[in-house]
Amino acid sequence: MASKETLAGCPVQHALQYIGGKWQMGILWQLRKGALRFNTLKDALPNLSEKVLTENLKFFEEKGIVSKQSFLSVPPKVEYRLTADGQDLIPVIEKIIHWGYAHLQEEKVKKDTLFTPSVVMNELQQEYNTVEKAAG
Amino acid sequence: MASKETLAGCPVQHALQYIGGKWQMGILWQLRKGALRFNTLKDALPNLSEKVLTENLKFFEEKGIVSKQSFLSVPPKVEYRLTADGQDLIPVIEKIIHWGYAHLQEEKVKKDTLFTPSVVMNELQQEYNTVEKAAG
């Protein structure tokens, strides 16, 4: 996540530092409601490895998007939460998720449209009926 | 741009196909007002190479985000424009640019804040006074 330092003069490139990575939006989205522990976060995002999660959290922390709270205990307990700047990203991510959701449905419906369009629609709506499941 | 086919079931990953690339938002943003020729697009986005522009336009076309119109002439003339689906992405990109712009200013101001905060602010506002310049 070192190359993300460059081209900071452009709003687009700047924003891309925080949302362009494969797991970045997923992580931030999970944190939108409050603090989460490392493993909770990890479990919420299947296929996300510990290494990548650590990397991303460290980057977010350095950039002031996420804050970290370590409890001195054994085994360790660490909580992550969004800073004010991080919170500002949530509506942005929300908009992206909405677009993705809408056009994902569109795509799936196009493929099956010759068969059972309404059935497909219902399946999709059940599958994605909560925004909870939208990121990850 | 081949790996972007995978993980299509997640709205976030789906959207990332179209906005996660270094130049994707810049290209789409330039096209927001109407058709542009290949070289016009290229000139509007400094440091974007022809190869990468071609790759991205081809991808967008395959995905139905951008449409292409070739005029049979020598030298060739080709125009690109957003499809309806592509247009849907503009408000999303707009939101991203707004966030990037705001937090870019914040960052720069933090660095120089001990010296001439109001001067810095003015410079920044002049530098970025048009949304035109926001993407690229």
Next chain:
DNA sequence: TAATTAACTTACCTTAGGGTAATTAAAGGA
């Protein structure tokens, strides 16, 4: 005849993001 033009294509290289798997710390429990 040679140069210019627009929109590519091709070949090559570099890098960084991400994946996999093993290892670490210290305390408490079986």
Next chain:
DNA sequence: TCCTTTAATTACCCTAAGGTAAGTTAATTA
């Protein structure tokens, strides 16, 4: 004594995105 737990770190590897530079096309123009 060994295992478990949590939050990392470390050492790899692989791939794809992107950068660089040169070549291609065919008609027009100097």
